[in-house]
Amino acid sequence: MTPTARAPKPECDIAIIGGGVMGLSIAYQLGKRGVSDVVILERGYLAEGASGRNGGGVRMQWSSEENILLMRESIELCRSFAQDVGINIWLRQGGYLFLARSERERAQMERNIALQNRCGVPTEMISADEARAIVPELNTTGIACAAYNPHDGVVFPWPFLWGYAREAMRSGAELHLFTDVTAIDQASSGFVLHTSKGKLRAKRVLNAAGAWSPAVARLVGVELPNRPHRHEILSTEPLKPFLKPMVSLLSSGLYFSQSMRGEIVTGISVDDVDDGSVKLGARLQFLTKLAREITSVMPRLSEVKVLRQWAGPYDVSPDGHPILGEPENIPGFYLCCGFVGHGFMMAPIIGQIYAEHLVRGTNHEVFRRCRLSRFVEGVTEPEQMILG
Numbered sequence: 001m002t003p004t005a006r007a008p009k010p011e012c013d014i015a016i017i018g019g020g021v022m023g024l025s026i027a028y029q030l031g032k033r034g035v036s037d038v039v040i041l042e043r044g045y046l047a048e049g050a051s052g053r054n055g056g057g058v059r060m061q062w063s064s065e066e067n068i069l070l071m072r073e074s075i076e077l078c079r080s081f082a083q084d085v086g087i088n089i090w091l092r093q094g095g096y097l098f099l100a101r102s103e104r105e106r107a108q109m110e111r112n113i114a115l116q117n118r119c120g121v122p123t124e125m126i127s128a129d130e131a132r133a134i135v136p137e138l139n140t141t142g143i144a145c146a147a148y149n150p151h152d153g154v155v156f157p158w159p160f161l162w163g164y165a166r167e168a169m170r171s172g173a174e175l176h177l178f179t180d181v182t183a184i185d186q187a188s189s190g191f192v193l194h195t196s197k198g199k200l201r202a203k204r205v206l207n208a209a210g211a212w213s214p215a216v217a218r219l220v221g222v223e224l225p226n227r228p229h230r231h232e233i234l235s236t237e238p239l240k241p242f243l244k245p246m247v248s249l250l251s252s253g254l255y256f257s258q259s260m261r262g263e264i265v266t267g268i269s270v271d272d273v274d275d276g277s278v279k280l281g282a283r284l285q286f287l288t289k290l291a292r293e294i295t296s297v298m299p300r301l302s303e304v305k306v307l308r309q310w311a312g313p314y315d316v317s318p319d320g321h322p323i324l325g326e327p328e329n330i331p332g333f334y335l336c337c338g339f340v341g342h343g344f345m346m347a348p349i350i351g352q353i354y355a356e357h358l359v360r361g362t363n364h365e366v367f368r369r370c371r372l373s374r375f376v377e378g379v380t381e382p383e384q385m386i387l388g
């Protein structure tokens with residue numbers, strides 16, 4: 001079963017714009033529920049967007065109850081992924097170790113840990129010395145305390161996409177790569193999508209175009225508040241395994257982990273021009289900022305050779321939470337975007353919840369909380385634990 005090079009069929013029930021992890025996860029879950037009349041339209045290759053460029057971190061350490069519970073379920077789905085989808089995603093639950101440098105960060109950490117514990121997540125507040133017992137190479141000068149949950153972890157992102165895509169196609173969905181959606185007309189019973197491979201009539205349309213979702217929404221006259229932000233990351237030569245958890249500094253958003261192949265994968269955000277366009281160039285400025293920050297906590301990495309550096313688009317919503325559901329004035333046009341730097345870990349659970357919504361009309365609480373209108377209503381509660 002291969003992504004088709006032909007033109008899409010003329011009509012379908014659900015057209016999904018974007019073949020990233022969100023679009024594919026939803027398509028997979030629709031297939032599991034017997035919905036096969038689905039066409040996925042992807043402008044580039046599989047894993048072209050953020051889904052093919054990310055750090056693969058999956059964690060339950062969040063500042064809101066909803067995110068903690070959703071990620072806990074998502075990690076459970078990651079654990080059964082090989083069995084359910086038939087592909088190895090290389091999940092390694094080595095934990096996440098967050099480091100605090102100030103009393104303000106300690107207080108935030110205490111609040112988050114209390115909430116996580118109430119949600120059944122066993123995060124512990126530990127001292128700098130205890131953190132060094134988990135990562136012996138850590139320089140703990142200036143580290144006030146740390147938060148550690150041993151059940152967080154990392155995955156290898158690409159097999160998620162391969163597995164979801166294969167299973168969605170097996171259930172009857174069409175996947176069209178190198179197929180750009182350039183215009184959308186609203187019709188009496190749905191939409192007509194103009195693509196680089198011809199027209200497609202769809203009863204319903206799902207905008208899962210990640211950092212490009214505002215441009216796709218504009219095709220039906222909807223303005224979204226999410227903005228693209230370039231996020232850079234690199235990987236080094238492989239080293240003998242020495243680092244168990246993903247380590248992150250709250251003060252700068254630096255994060256680093258060691259992959260199953262031994263490479264150190266690490267990223268940090270650098271300021272950028274915000275003109276609404278998606279930028280994917282790699283910058284020296286990132287390398288210098290990252291090198292300074294990472295060698296301050298892991299001096300042994302000053303000798304390591306960088307093999308690859310790349311950028312991907314964060315899809316940043318104003319409060320750090322996704323944007324889901326239909327805008328009030330366009331029924332049948334569904335939004336699934338605004339996942340910032342944590343969409344990968346949300347995709348397994350969001351796919352399940354969204355497919356239920358599309359098939360049975362069930363309204364999981366997340367649809368109310370993540371509705372587009374919350375921004376004009378002024379009822380948003382920003383997530384504190386955004387990294388990068």
Ligand SMILES: Cc1cc2nc3c(=O)[nH]c(=O)nc-3n(C[C@H](O)[C@H](O)[C@H](O)COP(=O)(O)OP(=O)(O)OC[C@H]3O[C@@H](n4cnc5c(N)ncnc54)[C@H](O)[C@@H]3O)c2cc1C
Pocket residue numbers: 017018019020021022023041042043044047048049050051052053054055056057058179180181182208209210211212213216231232233267311312313314336337339340341342343344345346
């Ligand atoms: C460097 C980096 C590190 C990250 N680290 C993590 C992490 O550790 N953990 C985590 O959970 N998340 C992480 N993220 C975030 C995560 O990758 C994203 O939230 C997630 O992949 C978003 O998936 P998506 O399907 O919404 O978007 P994407 O993967 O970007 O997919 C959208 C797709 O839509 C396509 N598209 C756009 N416009 C059109 C059009 N007009 N027609 C057809 N197709 C179109 C694009 O080509 C793209 O493939 C990271 C992101 C980056 C960039």
